[in-house]
Amino acid sequence: MPKIFLVITFTGALVNFKNCDIFFAMRKILNQRGFMMLNVVFLTLIASLAAMILMNAATRVRNPQSTLRLTALYVANEQLAQMESLAARSIEPTEEILVKDADLKTTNFTGEPIEFTVDTEIVGSKCTVTVSWAVKGQEDSVTVERTIWIAPKEDS
Amino acid sequence: MRQKKIHNGGFVLVEFAIALPLLVLVLYALGLVSVNIYKLGKDQLADYVLESEARYAMERITQAARVAKEIELEGSEEHGSGKIKIVYHAVEDSSDYYTMKDKSPKYYLYSDRDVLETRIFVSYKKKDRKYVNLYTERKNNIYTNPITGENFFGDTTLNHLDFDLNKTKKILHINLEMESVVTEHKIKIATAVFMPGYKSE
Numbered sequence: 001m002p003k004i005f006l007v008i009t010f011t012g013a014l015v016n017f018k019n020c021d022i023f024f025a026m027r028k029i030l031n032q033r034g035f036m037m038l039n040v041v042f043l044t045l046i047a048s049l050a051a052m053i054l055m056n057a058a059t060r061v062r063n064p065q066s067t068l069r070l071t072a073l074y075v076a077n078e079q080l081a082q083m084e085s086l087a088a089r090s091i092e093p094t095e096e097i098l099v100k101d102a103d104l105k106t107t108n109f110t111g112e113p114i115e116f117t118v119d120t121e122i123v124g125s126k127c128t129v130t131v132s133w134a135v136k137g138q139e140d141s142v143t144v145e146r147t148i149w150i151a152p153k154e155d156s
Numbered sequence: 157m158r159q160k161k162i163h164n165g166g167f168v169l170v171e172f173a174i175a176l177p178l179l180v181l182v183l184y185a186l187g188l189v190s191v192n193i194y195k196l197g198k199d200q201l202a203d204y205v206l207e208s209e210a211r212y213a214m215e216r217i218t219q220a221a222r223v224a225k226e227i228e229l230e231g232s233e234e235h236g237s238g239k240i241k242i243v244y245h246a247v248e249d250s251s252d253y254y255t256m257k258d259k260s261p262k263y264y265l266y267s268d269r270d271v272l273e274t275r276i277f278v279s280y281k282k283k284d285r286k287y288v289n290l291y292t293e294r295k296n297n298i299y300t301n302p303i304t305g306e307n308f309f310g311d312t313t314l315n316h317l318d319f320d321l322n323k324t325k326k327i328l329h330i331n332l333e334m335e336s337v338v339t340e341h342k343i344k345i346a347t348a349v350f351m352p353g354y355k356s357e
Contacts, residue, residue: 071346074347084350107343
């Protein structure tokens with residue numbers, strides 16, 4: 001910044017060659033358009049800096065749902081795996097929850113306890129498992145589908 | 157004329173005396189916001205690494221377990237922690253291939269035998285590492301392929317990796333917890349895999 005001052009000062013001194021007093025020339029420029037120009041430069045710089053920083057911040061808003069979706073996906077797969085196991089043993093799967101109780105509870109990154117709800121729907125051989133949860137009143141869910149054939153009984 | 161300019165100069169000085177502290181305040185506030193953004197960005201990157209590594213580790217284990225023929229756990233037969241050995245069907249042993257054998261000989265090699273592979277997943281702390289990571293290897297006793305950790309954008313550690321095997325149901329239950337060293341955030345994933353090709357003996 002001092003370099004800018006120097007440039008302005010010497011330019012001013014050259015322009016005001018009749019008054020060779022450098023300090024007087026500097027004062028004159030600061031009084032008038034030079035200072036105004038400097039103000040404009042400063043304000044522009046600050047405004048662009050602020051805009052850049054705030055625009056950067058806007059994309060970095062913390063997501064409270066982070067990683068819960070992944071956990072829910074694996075809970076849904078656990079339910080389907082248990083249903084597949086039943087079907088392979090020629091037992092018709094029902095819509096009851098087969099997931100371990102401990103797997104239905106977790107915490108998010110801020111330490112808030114989360115509880116998953118598992119809903120199963122069986123239409124023919126198409127099994128649909130929906131795992132839902134809520135964080136601070138914000139609900140979310142994951143749905144996974146799988147075709148499961150019930151194995152014929154060996155004695156039949 | 158000169159007298160008037162000196163008077164104006166005083167005004168400029170006062171204006172500058174007010175503007176400069178304001179400028180400093182504004183720059184300080186912007187600086188604080190910038191530092192917070194930097195920290196938030198760093199944390200989010202580390203969390204992203206944690207989530208993607210946990211997902212990848214779980215996916216590797218479940219993919220191998222799905223086609224498993226034999227399972228060997230560190231600990232008891234039905235409950236293990238930290239290490240799992242999976243012998244799995246590398247090539248699908250499908251009866252459809254047998255019917256194609258006579259028509260197209262190129263399927264013969266793949267249809268006539270059951271190709272098995274062995275995959276070991278083990279969590280431990282390497283000599284030069286501060287944290288526990290998950291490693292994989294095809295042969296026993298040489299654990300050189302890391303699956304998690306040592307990511308430039310955020311290191312992770314494996315808190316626990318538990319397995320429960322139900323031989324009757326042919327179900328392998330996997331419980332994985334990982335933690336980010338940068339943010340100390342934890343992620344817990346649990347799932348179960350049905351292993352249709354599992355032989356209990």
